[in-house]
Amino acid sequence: MAMDFHHVTLGQRVLFGAGRAAENVAGEVSRLGATRVMVVASPAEETVAQQVCRDIDVAVFHDGVAPHVPVERAEVARKAAAEHAIDLIVSVGGGSTTGLAKAVALTSGIPIVAVPTTYAGSEATNVWGLTEASRKTTGVDTAVLPVSVVYDAQLTLSLPAELSVASGLNALAHCVDSMWAPRADPINRALGAEGIRALTEGLPAIQADPSNLEGREQALYGAYLSAVAFASAGSGLHHKICHVLGGAYDLPHAQTHATVLPYVLAFNAPAAPDAERRMAAAFGADTAVAGLNALRAELNAPRALKDYGFDESSIDEAVALVLPVVPPSNPRSVSAGDLRDLLRSAHAGDNFPS
Structure with a gap:
């Protein structure tokens, strides 16, 4: 049977290496020329985020992460990014963390470097999701696709x-x-x-x-x-x-x-x-x-x-x-x-x- 299909491959850098997250994040921040970085991580991931971002200057750490990305949480994060003139987001965590970073990118266009600590996969998609009044809305937008993903299996060791x-x-x-x-x-x-x-x-x-x-x-x-x-x-x-x-x-x-x-x-x-x-x-x-x-x-x-x-x-x-x-x-x-x-x-x- 003849093949007949239309395929789109999303453009994204992937850096994979155990124990190399801090090095790779610093390299991406330098490559992108970012000077005002916001790190998004839940309180539970604070220690990991500090470790991953030890070699970069961070303008603000933001921890307002919640499952399914409530709209009100997204608005707070967007305001924080604007107030600190953020030019790059580094997300460290699972799907909810990546999702909050995407919510900011959706309205601001600020690029994301994603550092996953679970197997959620949100970091490699251009799909966003927001929840309001108990209804989850999802969409597709190239603005939310992280420009880079830093995979480090050592960061998942704390995941039971x-x-x-x-x-x-x-x-x-x-x-x-x-x-x-x-x-x-x-x-x-x-x-x-x-x-x-x-x-x-x-x-x-x-x-x-x-x-x-x-x-x-x-x-x-x-x-x-x-x-x-x-x-x-x-x-x-x-x-x-x-x-x-x-x-x-x-x-x-x-x-x-x-x-x-x-x-x-x-x-x-x-x-x-x-x-x-x-x-x-x-x-x-x-x-x-x-x-x-x-x-x-x-x-x-x-x-x-x-x-x-x-x-x-x-x-x-x-x-x-x-x-x-x-x-x-x-x-x-x-x-x-x-x-x-x-x-x-x-x-x-x-x-x-x-």
Whole structure:
């Protein structure tokens, strides 16, 4: 079959090296000619941020990080950047931290150097998200794509194995969605498959030994690939569901993705046999669902949305919020009943896909 597709590769520098974060950040600040740097990091990441930024002059440290980037937090950060005449943002942390830096860049155009400490992948996408009145809005804008990403596996050593698993499965969800999202093409499918392979290798190594640096490097590598694939392919059914759940019900981002993923994969896989075979091979399993289940069992992964505060009484409302944003390109048509069944199963953690 002849290939016919349109692919966009985002322009970004990636610097990868354990123990080299401070050196690489200083190099990027110098390369970009920045003189007024704002460092965005949560209070929990303050020590790491100080270490990473030890070789640069910092105009202001900003710690107003919150999950799902509430609009009011974004406005405070934007004001701080303006008051200090900031010409570069260095974000040190997970997806919420990167998300806040992106919120500032969205309205100011200030470039970002991202230093991830989790496997969220936001650092490699041009996707932004803001939450207001319990509704999460997302968009795409080149202004929010970090100009550089500094990966250092040593910075993830403080991330407990349990959170590493949830964050890594969030990255795996990027890979899966990239197989059938609205702009899926052969290039991002290849990146997504390699991301699955790397995460399937790295996450069990972290679970077995949280100090395993090679496992953490594989997970970071896989997370980067997953994010690049996702940025190209766009948001598929899985991400549409999880964005609604996170914004409307304030559910934890990574754990929500980790919990919902097997149900969406089981729903879509029969209607996308080529993608299913590619994912199965990447997992090293007979089927993609079997591969994901085996990995989740090994990792003792999150299983039920009820464990994270999602109430069964909210399912009908969630269905009404998700249904209008289901991508028309999804491999299967999606009805309100389909979504209701999927969310009921994910809420309870039963009827587990096989």
